[in-house]
Amino acid sequence: MEEENLFEIYIFMILIPLVYVVCFIYRYLYHYRDGKTRSRYLSKSLLVKSICTVLMIFFSIIHTAEACFSEAHGDEVRFVRVAFFGLLTSSWMLSLYLLIFEYQRWIASTCIGNKWFWIINLFAQGVVSVLYLTCDKDRDPLWDLINICALILGIITCSILSAFATFIPERSVNISTEPFLYLSDNSFKRALSKHKNSHVDNSVDPKIKTFIKSCKTKTEGNIQVIYFRILVMAEGKSHNVLRTPSNFERLHRTLKLKFPAEDFPSMELPTFPTFTASPPSLDLRMKAYNKYLDELCKPEFMVEALMDFLEIYGEIRNRFLESYKLVS
Known part of the structure; x- marks a missing residue:
């Protein structure tokens, strides 16, 4: 040549x-x-x-x-x-x-x-x-x-x-492209930064914000397991956690035992997602669990179980537990 x-x-x-x-x-x-x-x-x-x-x-x-x-x-x-x-x-x-x-x-x-x-x-x-x-x-x-x-x-x-x-790029399922579900980290952090820099006193009322960015299905043994990837923003710091529907159910059962209706009549736990469709779509699951977490991340529910679920440790964890003591 x-x-x-x-x-x-x-x-x-x-x-x-x-x-x-x-x-x-x-x-x-x-x-x-x-x-x-x-x-x-x-x-x-x-x-x-x-x-x-x-x-x-x-x-x-x-x-x-x-x-x-x-x-x-x-x-x-x-x-x-x-x-x-x-x-x-x-x-x-x-x-x-x-x-x-x-x-x-x-x-x-x-x-x-x-x-x-x-x-x-x-x-x-x-x-x-x-x-x-x-x-x-x-x-x-x-x-x-x-x-x-x-x-x-x-x-x-x-x-x-x-x-x-x-043919097999990864064992995953792509979710819908709704802006809420795929809100970028940068826009999420800007919103939290705006809240943090406001004139509201956050010393007694620390904040947690969460949203489920995506989910994946993985085959473990002969069972299809769904993993939700949750971005957790706590006092300006962020990290990701993976949780399955069974993890959500276990958290809710723990909170129900912690806050029985007869002992806490004025406290209403968020309604746990239930689905009429069988099986429910992944898109529907993500929206429901997003809403559940949003209603759950309040000072009155800042207990050890929620901290463990969101993998919040160290000094920030102590602040959230203190905020729970102040409102309980």
Whole structure:
């Protein structure tokens, strides 16, 4: 193949890692405030995807080294091949970081993240293989063998990642796009900051705000379990907790025992969500539990059970428990 054609093809393919870097920066900046989730465990799919991504980093390093030391091409083609494989190595490193970043924060994988990058790289690996094998320049036999093995294994690895991206990106269910359910962290924090900076004395009446940002279904054994991801804002600090419907039910039973109607006639617990549809939609569940939490996060209910449910600890927890004592 002509050197000029090789140069143009590699120049065009450089756009793949460059565009991915831009997508990574956007994805990270958009979600970096989401916070890590404590109730998370290592899944088999994450392990497989992480191993495949590490392998692609290794293969890209091999290609970069071969392009750097190979004398099979002129200076221009050599330079553009080194640039392409070097940028590709960096992109695969970012891909590994984004994979773990999304997993820790329960962020749904989208095309702006790893999905398109893995699929496009399957095509790119095929193109690079064709270019390498059709080049009639003499090459070092050892480098030739290593590079061909890396190309073949790279295609297999990219095929596995592409299968994950296309067919099983994650075990999740996307919820409706209503603004209330997908209120951004920034707007939520601005609202809380406005309240915090107001002239109202908050020393005796600390505030908790919550909303369910999303939910996921996971198969545990033979049972489908729903996890609600709740963003908790307590006195200007935020964190995420994961709770199932059974966790909500257990909390409500605990509060009913804590506040029996005969002993607390003037205190009305929020009505626990009940659903006529069987099974209720995830969208309906989220709205109902959001309303329940909103009505529950008041000083008169700031007891240990609620603090544990929302994973509020330390000095902030003591303040909320003190506010409960003052109103009880």
